[in-house]
Amino acid sequence: MGRPLLRQVFGDSSDDEDYNYGEGNRSEAETYLVTDHRTDLAASGNPRWERVKEISGLWICRDFLSPEQQLSLLSSIRSEGWFAESSLNQAMRFGDFPPWLNELCYSIREAVLIGDNLSEHDIVAADEHGAGCLFPILPPELLGREPLFDQLIVNLYHKGQGICAHVDLMRFDDGIAIISLESPCVMHFSLATSDIQEAEEEYHVHPVPSKVPVYLSPGSLVIMSGEARYGWKHEINRKPGFQVWDGQELEQKRRISLTLRKLARVE
Ligand SMILES: O=C(O)CCC(=O)C(=O)O
Numbered sequence: 001m002g003r004p005l006l007r008q009v010f011g012d013s014s015d016d017e018d019y020n021y022g023e024g025n026r027s028e029a030e031t032y033l034v035t036d037h038r039t040d041l042a043a044s045g046n047p048r049w050e051r052v053k054e055i056s057g058l059w060i061c062r063d064f065l066s067p068e069q070q071l072s073l074l075s076s077i078r079s080e081g082w083f084a085e086s087s088l089n090q091a092m093r094f095g096d097f098p099p100w101l102n103e104l105c106y107s108i109r110e111a112v113l114i115g116d117n118l119s120e121h122d123i124v125a126a127d128e129h130g131a132g133c134l135f136p137i138l139p140p141e142l143l144g145r146e147p148l149f150d151q152l153i154v155n156l157y158h159k160g161q162g163i164c165a166h167v168d169l170m171r172f173d174d175g176i177a178i179i180s181l182e183s184p185c186v187m188h189f190s191l192a193t194s195d196i197q198e199a200e201e202e203y204h205v206h207p208v209p210s211k212v213p214v215y216l217s218p219g220s221l222v223i224m225s226g227e228a229r230y231g232w233k234h235e236i237n238r239k240p241g242f243q244v245w246d247g248q249e250l251e252q253k254r255r256i257s258l259t260l261r262k263l264a265r266v267e
Pocket residue numbers: 153155163168178234236257259
């Protein structure tokens with residue numbers, strides 16, 4: 001893709017040795033990233049998208065940012081000084097994005113436009129039933145809007161901290177992006193309505209799963225639209241016992257996420 005462009009946008013790597021947010025030296029996660037040997041893998045080819053099959057409108061791109069790009073993004077966040085005081089754990093920006101953030105939004109649009117989003121199953125289905133049954137990562141009217149996003153929330157979670165189950169506020173439009181950095185985690189999705197029968201009818205899923213776990217690796221990009229955005233709550237419970245993936249409890253350290261949204265137009 002995309003990769004050379006992303007590289008241009010984020011730079012190849014950072015020479016900056018001082019990666020603290022006001023709470024000590026470079027984290028283990030960052031040290032891991034610097035020495036990570038998967039760099040070349042992540043730096044080649046178009047980004048690959050996975051559709052979360054249980055939830056319409058929920059996609060994840062696990063190779064959105066290479067380890068170097070993650071470091072570079074962490075460095076941009078740090079240089080904003082948002083978390084300079086250890087008591088601060090959330091930062092918001094409306095509209096006036098710094099250049100690195102505009103570039104990030106550009107890369108998101110690009111990853112959606114040129115990413116590979118066809119599973120074998122979807123290709124077979126399209127052969128049988130026509131292209132109309134293919135799922136878009138973002139509907140064209142959302143992907144084409146200007147700007148794509150005009151609000152950012154950066155959340156900094158310390159060990160054990162997460163976010164309770166919620167549907168994002170209606171003051172935000174459809175089409176939400178979440179980028180994960182540092183500790184991996186599991187985000188759980190659960191139905192927003194308690195009326196299971198209604199949900200089964202509306203979403204044509206039977207039975208509707210009570211909780212759908214999605215593994216968010218560092219550098220991944222999640223896109224939610226439609227049912228995923230309005231019909232499901234999302235949460236991250238980082239208390240002991242809740243972060244289990246592949247039968248293993250994930251080690252929880254600091255995690256940083258960037259949530260990008262567009263304010264809904266007031267009628
Ligand atoms: O931290 C995350 O990954 C999710 C954040 C979120 O859901 C929100 O800010 O609404």
